Amino acid sequence: MTMKSPSPPPPAANSSSDADSSRLIVSDLWYSDGNLIIETADSLFKVYSGLLAQKSSVFRDMFSFPQPNENARDIPTVRLFDQSDELTWFLKAILDPEFFEPPPSTSDLSIVGGILRLSAKYDVSFLRKRALLHLGTTYPSTLTAWKRRDIHRSIPPLDNTPFAVLPLVREFDITWALPAVLYCLCSYTVPQIYDGVDWRERHITINPEDRRRVLVGRAELVxxxxKLSARFLRHSPHSDCTSPSECIEQRRKWLNEASGWDVADPLDYLDVNWDSLEADLCLACFTQSRSDTEETQREIWDKLPLIFGLPSWTELKMLEEEAMNPH
Structure with missing residues (x-):
């Protein structure tokens, strides 16, 4: 089937059997040669049933039965009870290959969430996998990916986004992302964790079970x-240090500055000014300090699931593998 560019219908279309004047026609998804009308509570789409059936087993089964208003002259119409904005994103992702590309192309959390929801509902596995890939760029299951998330993230960072991500992760059992999401929530203040925050003009709170995980985990991360700070400060100069007293002083000075960071974030705590520290310490002390810090951070990362009362990374990564490569 050749798919033509979508075009708005002529004014008379609203009064024809193709449309209902009480609903808004989504012009981007109203194809002049479409053979199926989808209606929601407030929107209308004219699309291609064959393409939807090809990508979705649910649509394929749905279209195998005659629709109630189907006759020789009318275009078949299907009523869906999804949110119109989510259905718009979902249909665009199926019909327009450029609308929802995998990372490194960027997207939006609302779009990712909407497509994740409907791809699960209508069994469109390639879109579910694509949505999971987008979430994974910011909430990964490896420390290496965590350290590079600011470079690779495909969902732009917005204030309080972890509060919006947690319900998605819980709704769709994306358990392997929980350590990273809960870790991010630990960087908020205790009142924010208790009372919730505003995100895109709506108030979001953490469910009681996860709120307890975050508060207990936050105390452990602090x-x-x-402990990491004390280890960094007490570290003796390297045996090859060229200026022991200067390195000790610079280490103490730099740590005092880093100690002003009032969030629970040991994975990034000492990463803020490595370039500056490299200039202040001799090469031997800098190399040793960075190596020791990275080793400690690996130990913390390995403990994250335990800190939050979750299964081990081994189990979580098995779940991730099964979700990304279903048999």
Whole structure:
């Protein structure tokens, strides 16, 4: 089937059997030669049933039965009870290859969430996988990917986004992303964790079970961050240090600045000014300090699931593999 560019219908279309004047025609998804009308509570789409059936087993089964108003002259019409904005994104992702590309192309959390929801409902596996890939660029299951998330993230960072991501992760059992999401929530203040925050003009709170996980985990992360600071400060100069007293002083000075960071974030806590520290320490001390810090951060990352009362990384990664490559 050749798909033509969508075009708005002529004014008379609203009064024809193709449309209902009480609903808004979505012009981007109203194809002049479409052979199926989809209606929601407030929107109308004219699309290609064959393409939808090809991508979705649910649509394929749905279209195998005659629709109630189907006759020789009318275009078949299907009523769906999804949110119009989510259905718009979902249909665009199927019909327009450029609308929802995998990373590194960027997207939006609302779009990712809407497509994730409907791809699960209508069994469109390639879109579900694509949505999971987008979430994984910011909430990964490896420390290497975590360290590079600011470079690779495909969902632009917005204030309080982890609060909006957590319900998605819970709704669709994206358990392998939970350690990273809960870790991000630990960087918020206790009142924010208790009371919730505003995100895109709506208030979001954490469910009681996860709120407890975050508060308990936050206390543990603050302890580990303090322990990391003490280890960094007490570290003796390297045996090849060229200026021991200067390196000790610079280390203390730099740590005092880093100690002003009032969030629980030991994975990034000492990463803020490595370039500056490299200029202040001799090469031997800098190399040793960075190596020791990275080793400690690996230990913390390995403990994250335990800190939040979750299955081990081994189990979580098995779940991720099954979701990304279903048999």
């Amino acid at each position: 302890y580990l961050q303090t």
